[in-house]
Amino acid sequence: AAPNQETLKQFALGTAHERALERQLDYNANEARVRGEFTALYALFRVFGTNDYERDYLRFSLLGLVASVASVVAIGRLLGFSWVAALVAAAILLEIDPRRSEARVANVNQIEVALLAAFLCLQGWRRDRVGDVAGGALLGALVLFKPNLAGVPVLVGLFWLARGRRAKVLGLLAGMGLGALVARLTTAGVYGGLSPWASWWSA
Secondary structure, eight states, X not given: OOOOHHHHHHHHHHHHHHHHHHHHHHHHHHHHHHHHHOHHHHHHHHHHOOSOHHHHHHHHHHHHHHHHHHHHHHHHHHTTOOHHHHHHHHHHHHHSHHHHHHHHHTOSHHHHHHHXXXXXXXXXXXXXXXXXXXXXXXXXXXXHHOGGGTHHHHHHHHHXXXXXXXXXXXXXXXXXXXXXXXXXXHHHHHHTSSHHHHHHHHO
């Protein structure tokens, strides 16, 4: 006999519950992996986390959306585009497949791009020692946030050295040291000590 409507409803509810449980388990496993591999990144999101997957996923998606729009608009304005042109470029970005894929898998690339855009804006708007140190501090914290960006300060330093801007490189290096120190102290406050960093370096 064909299953009645109540049976189908119970089956659907049971399947949905199992999927939600699987997502929660994946979320917890990913949380543990991030804790071990990216200490600063985990500390940042721990502040906003609630251990509720659906709620945290929504918050993170909104954060990524804001980061994407802000980075495109900021870079557009830095390049001399009008507000309208910069907003149109941001709207186009939101519709392309790579950005949508990034949002679906809840990666942090949108946040990384926004922080890099902030660095570029600092370099464009503050062409003095304060801008150099502030930009370096941002890069230092950014590398600890996601180590795959370690090549960025290297390339920036080589670029300025090639142009004979040694004082600027020194400002960036000083800022990077300051940013790394602040990031470490902040994560130590979150974890209650520096032991996660030792685990991170040995991983």
